Amino acid sequence: MTKLSTKHLLGIKELTADDINLILSTAESFKEVINRSIKKVPSLRDITIANLFFENSTRTKLSFELAEKRLSADVINFSSSSSSVKKGETLIDTVNNILAMKVDMVVMRHPNPGAAVFLSNHIDAKIINAGDGAHEHPTQALLDAFSIKEKLGSIKGKKVAIIGDILHSRVALSNIFCLQKLGAEVMVCGPTTLMPKYISSLNVKVEHNLRKALEWCDVANMLRIQLERQDIKYFPSLREYTMLFGLNKEILDSLSKKIVVMHPGPINRGVEITSDVADSSQSIILEQVENGVAVRMAVLFLLAGRA
Amino acid sequence: MKPKIILDSKQFEITVTRLCYQLIEVHNNFSDTVIIGLQPRGVYLAKRIHKKLSEILNKKDIKCGSLDITFYRDDFRTKELIPNATEIDFIIENKKVVLVDDVLYTGRTIRAGLDAMLAFGRPYDVELLVLIDRRLSRNVPIQAKYIGKIIDSIASENVKVEWKESDGADKVTLLSND
Numbered sequence: 106m107t108k109l110s111t112k113h114l115l116g117i118k119e120l121t122a123d124d125i126n127l128i129l130s131t132a133e134s135f136k137e138v139i140n141r142s143i144k145k146v147p148s149l150r151d152i153t154i155a156n157l158f159f160e161n162s163t164r165t166k167l168s169f170e171l172a173e174k175r176l177s178a179d180v181i182n183f184s185s186s187s188s189s190v191k192k193g194e195t196l197i198d199t200v201n202n203i204l205a206m207k208v209d210m211v212v213m214r215h216p217n218p219g220a221a222v223f224l225s226n227h228i229d230a231k232i233i234n235a236g237d238g239a240h241e242h243p244t245q246a247l248l249d250a251f252s253i254k255e256k257l258g259s260i261k262g263k264k265v266a267i268i269g270d271i272l273h274s275r276v277a278l279s280n281i282f283c284l285q286k287l288g289a290e291v292m293v294c295g296p297t298t299l300m301p302k303y304i305s306s307l308n309v310k311v312e313h314n315l316r317k318a319l320e321w322c323d324v325a326n327m328l329r330i331q332l333e334r335q336d337i338k339y340f341p342s343l344r345e346y347t348m349l350f351g352l353n354k355e356i357l358d359s360l361s362k363k364i365v366v367m368h369p370g371p372i373n374r375g376v377e378i379t380s381d382v383a384d385s386s387q388s389i390i391l392e393q394v395e396n397g398v399a400v401r402m403a404v405l406f407l408l409a410g411r412a
Numbered sequence: 413m414k415p416k417i418i419l420d421s422k423q424f425e426i427t428v429t430r431l432c433y434q435l436i437e438v439h440n441n442f443s444d445t446v447i448i449g450l451q452p453r454g455v456y457l458a459k460r461i462h463k464k465l466s467e468i469l470n471k472k473d474i475k476c477g478s479l480d481i482t483f484y485r486d487d488f489r490t491k492e493l494i495p496n497a498t499e500i501d502f503i504i505e506n507k508k509v510v511l512v513d514d515v516l517y518t519g520r521t522i523r524a525g526l527d528a529m530l531a532f533g534r535p536y537d538v539e540l541l542v543l544i545d546r547r548l549s550r551n552v553p554i555q556a557k558y559i560g561k562i563i564d565s566i567a568s569e570n571v572k573v574e575w576k577e578s579d580g581a582d583k584v585t586l587l588s589n590d
Contacts, residue, residue: 107492107493107494108492130494130495131494131495133497134480134482134483134495134496134497134498135483137497137498138483138498138531141531141532142531142532143530143531143532145531146483146484146528146531147483147484147527148483148484148485148488176483406483406488409489410488410489410493
């Protein structure tokens with residue numbers, strides 16, 4: 106298996122386990138590349154990539170841009186706050202205008218679920234979903250899987266707890282699909298109000314007690330409370346949320362085994378995770394960021410290789 | 413057509429030994445020279461030569477690495493390629509580099525290898541060593557300095573190099589696809 110089964114990366118749901126393993130093994134090679142003194146390879150020197158960010162982002166945008174530049178692609182950046190979107194231009198018009206400038210690939214983040222799929226049906230370029238609303242964030246799930254594999258040696262049979270705002274999290278959904286395809290057991294943990302209704306159809310364990318979830322898992326992936334997507338109150342106060350679902354050093358040290366702590370960022374220190382846990386030796390948060398570049402290079406490289 | 417044996421295991425051994433002595437003629441005790449095998453199949457030859465040289469010279473510190481060229485190829489969009497590991501844990505700046513591959517065919521792999529190598533420094537000079545040179549098939553102006561055996565073959569034929577380590581026996585055969 107040396108080629109992806111898909112032309113776009115719209116979500117983890119569309120990928121096969123072989124696709125995911127191919128991306129992870131290619132990413133290993135790229136991780137070696139980005140740790141050289143000359144971190145650049147010429148693979149995509151004839152490719153132009155547009156990064157369209159209709160929603161705020163630091164890590165993902167920088168990570169994609171760095172990945173593209175390290176593959177020698179030409180990069181153009183676009184963010185909705187400083188563009189004609191504000192003047193009422195539609196998504197398809199915006200993208201078609203950008204494609205008229207001869208762009209080969211589009212990396213897009215958008216606040217609406219399904220935006221990437223919609224785009225792939227209407228335009229002729231390879232699309233990479235960099236997060237669409239509360240739907241999917243495939244490259245985050247891939248880099249999380251890569252980081253777990255790197256830390257624990259394998260993913261099959263490992264127990265991963267995803268803890269926090271599951272309802273509004275695209276990271277949670279992509280992670281669930283990805284980890285299950287690779288043979289891991291997944292548990293979600295959070296307040297009842299932050300569990301999506303469809304959760305029972307995903308074949309994951311559901312837990313509302315943080316300590317029980319932590320005792321069960323090998324890896325805890327802590328999610329941020331996405332206040333920007335919450336139009337109503339889902340819990341009485343952030344302080345109460347922190348008391349019930351925040352990960353602190355005291356709970357971490359009282360567990361019977363040393364678990365791995367992950368966080369997709371941005372961290373709200375003192376809310377879902379305390380500083381001493383985020384900066385502890387059990388945390389692989391910064392490794393996740395480093396691996397993000399390698400994984401995105403692998404995705405871009407493999408998609409560019411698809412005729 | 414029946415596969416034609418180009419090198420059997422005895423000839424294979426003699427050829428590799430001869431290549432080692434040719435290298436020693438030029439590079440003496442390898443204090444300024446490093447060996448780099450191209451992934452995937454050139455690495456077997458590089459390791460074999462490294463082992464033999466270490467025995468002949470009774471020297472344990474001859475440097476040998478492996479280089480993957482997948483990301484430097486000019487044809488990665490038309491071929492299915494899987495990257496392998498690059499392991500070069502030494503500096504090649506100002507060193508003499510012996511680039512090693514099993515078969516020299518179009519020369520494109522070597523072209524990519526020269527590019528890939530530059531990420532590890534600027535070598536003093538670079539030489540090419542190959543086990544088999546298919547001399548009539550070059551697409552780019554690249555020649556080897558040390559050659560195990562020169563063969564005349566056409567594009568529909570395939571040269572298969574087998575290694576004790578991975579295939580059970582050392583052998584080179586010419587296969588015809590007609």
